[in-house]
Amino acid sequence: MVTDNKRAPWINWVLFFGTMLIVFLLGLLASSITQRKAESEYVYKPKVSLSEYEPRNVLWGENFPREYQSYLQTADTSFRSKYNGSAMIDELKEDPRLVILWAGYAFSKDYSSSRGHYYAIHDIRYTLRTGTPQGPNDGPQPATCWTCKGPDVPRLMEKMGVKDFYNGKWAARGSEVVNYIGCADCHDPKTMDLRITRPALIEAFQSMGKDISKASHQEMRSLVCAQCHVEYYFNKHRPDAPDVSYLTFPWKYGTTVEDALKYYEEEKYSDFTHQMSKTPLLKAQHPDYELFLTGIHADRGVACADCHMPYIKEGGQKFTSHKITSPLSNISGTCQVCHRESEEVLRENVYERQEKVKEIRDKAEIELVKAHSEAKVAWEAGASEKEMEPALHHIRVAQWYWDYIGASHGASFHSPIEVSRIIGNSIIESEEARIILARVLAGKGKNTELLYPDIVSKEKAQKNIGLSMDQLQKEKKEWIKAILPEWDKQAWDREEKMVPQLPKD
């Protein structure tokens, strides 16, 4: 300051105009910030007030248009990778061995790979596995089968009570569960916080002595998926709900494949008895979350949503994509957030893992097909239950290990080392079964290599196990024509025409 009056007058002008310029630029910046803020306030200003279990996704979409728009894109089945894609693949056609492995169970009739959440309601209606129930108390499947299909489920559970929701037949909820997997399944409508709406997961945590309400936000970004993407079964022997197909995860001893087996053995549980080998078998569901937990991405704190629901941008707005799909369809937005390799390299890294796992999984499958076939011939040759029991137990364990891998989504990428370990164990168990069977067969005068059933195609395999597919398909077609419009009409009226229009074939 002491030198101020010695300064040349033009310097004061420079300072003056310089200050003016800086103030002007600050003004521009403030305006830009305000604009962005206004934009986000506009987007997130609730237009509609939502009830606790509002099942109509379109109403949530009023408040959250970007998330909703991306969510609608789960209808897009155009993505193809080497082994997966977003389209439905007829797995029985791809791999007719499956028909034999599930002989005596509904999966041998119809089993396709999953596609986007958009098809959740459509595909459970159209699959041969749900049969052709002629009334609300008819059909092969229990009401529990709806549990993962959409936000009508928490709505109904709230209204009816959990036990009553699980009680009865699948057809009884046909007109009620009509909104496919959506907003209310995972979000609180007031805070938009993630929430668990399915009691089975909460109870599974309790069975392990854990409290799911203590989960962190990052954990919740996987746990909302774990409501459905897990191994489960229907427990019909709960003292508080006898004869009810009560949805239960076999997690009492933990979440590994051995933990679940230990639980099922203790419960003396089996899903079906194999038509050929008479083995009491477990059908694995999709233990995606459990296998994910054993892999490196879970170890590094990555959540399902990090890769399957990446952040995307529209204009100035960053939001979570609700087009839940394969990360390979958007490598730059998923893998490359952490990994610096090229898309091509990362894609090949995934394929290589899948390929190596598939190689030994396929071989494990072939051994299992042989084991079932050999057991069938042994029974026919007059083997006793006592002779067969040790072999059947090995088959049961071998098939459990194999199916746990086969039924899971993405496990050969999520956790290829654990998956390979499990397949190795499956092969060991098949081997033990087949050696016992070779001895039993030799004892019955059948000491040569067997001719295995002709299963070069899905059709031949299904014929081999005595399925009349034409008849089943005809009946289903008629049922679709007769029953579905009824269900849809009831839903249409109840939900003020705000139910989704699903594909008609």
Add this chain to the structure above:
Amino acid sequence: MVTDNKRAPWINWVLFFGTMLIVFLLGLLASSITQRKAESEYVYKPKVSLSEYEPRNVLWGENFPREYQSYLQTADTSFRSKYNGSAMIDELKEDPRLVILWAGYAFSKDYSSSRGHYYAIHDIRYTLRTGTPQGPNDGPQPATCWTCKGPDVPRLMEKMGVKDFYNGKWAARGSEVVNYIGCADCHDPKTMDLRITRPALIEAFQSMGKDISKASHQEMRSLVCAQCHVEYYFNKHRPDAPDVSYLTFPWKYGTTVEDALKYYEEEKYSDFTHQMSKTPLLKAQHPDYELFLTGIHADRGVACADCHMPYIKEGGQKFTSHKITSPLSNISGTCQVCHRESEEVLRENVYERQEKVKEIRDKAEIELVKAHSEAKVAWEAGASEKEMEPALHHIRVAQWYWDYIGASHGASFHSPIEVSRIIGNSIIESEEARIILARVLAGKGKNTELLYPDIVSKEKAQKNIGLSMDQLQKEKKEWIKAILPEWDKQAWDREEKMVPQLPKD
């Protein structure tokens, strides 16, 4: 400049002293740089002139004292990890099944895990596998067995020619190969560039139609290791070297386990005939480089030296540690160069891979032991060669796959998915063998589960296959006392007392 004469005089003084201070600090910096440079010039100023294949590591140490000092530390056996360490472990004692699997081959007498390069000469002299040759033309092993043991080998190859080096018995080079694995094995003494001194690797590249001289520096940081850490065999049918045990890598069709098998099948090669099952078997060596190539670290361009020879610092000097050892002994200097997780997490990540692979590898081993035992009983029961041939072929393949994994160093970490795939295939092959054998046995009236040999300890297993271990050990002890001092004296005189002093037991 126009305002200079208007400035207060004290400002000029501030500028003057400020400039003085900056110039002074610059001077300090320049001095520091010069000092550092001088230091490194001092370190790398050659004190000794080295010949092309100078085998005496201590002479190289005159020129490169830091590298040499770290190299000497390969004598340190104190590091322990969960499954490995730098000390030698008696693997037959740890896992007596190995005695059965190698029955009829020298490995059933003595097989220990490898330890530091420092012990290369000592351990090949002391192992029972090299026997007790009484003269230069006596003993079970060929001269070729020395090929990986140290820099005397390129010296001798230069002097004798490669074919003549491989020709003759192991004992014939006992006084010649006395310097353990060292400088000249991998370095050019003029430029210190990495170089390949072993013709087998150069020829293996040629057999694949590749030119190893085109390898990059980063590739060379693995290839110098691949001179020895590979699968190999002794080809005795080279037209240009008949009856010579010519060191050859089975890489003609590539470097996978299947590529090598294809090569050996084509060559109708086997290392030994199994004492119990009479199977013509392959003994895998240590396909470390080949399996490493199939893993993620190789995929990411990491070289052996990056993890096994990390950069370390002494004072102002950064240099490559030549204490070649497990990266787990220095996680902060190895893994953490790329990975940001804690040492504890990274260590557990390694152990988890090793544990899962070990689980199914152990089971594969058990199946193989059973297969050999069942084949023995089948022969005894009068099975014909025609009946046995298909089973023996499956055993051959199963054991090849299993041994390829078991013999490799670090593969369950380097490439756990490939390793699991190979073990899965081993189990499949054992399974096929055992089912055929069950049928053959049943045909000979032996249709019950067999009693397998008692192999709860190394001693029992060795007794089972008829080895007189006390006698073998006694003979070796006497041989060590009688022969080794002779070899050492000849070397001592030839090399002007500059041969390493190795442990005496």
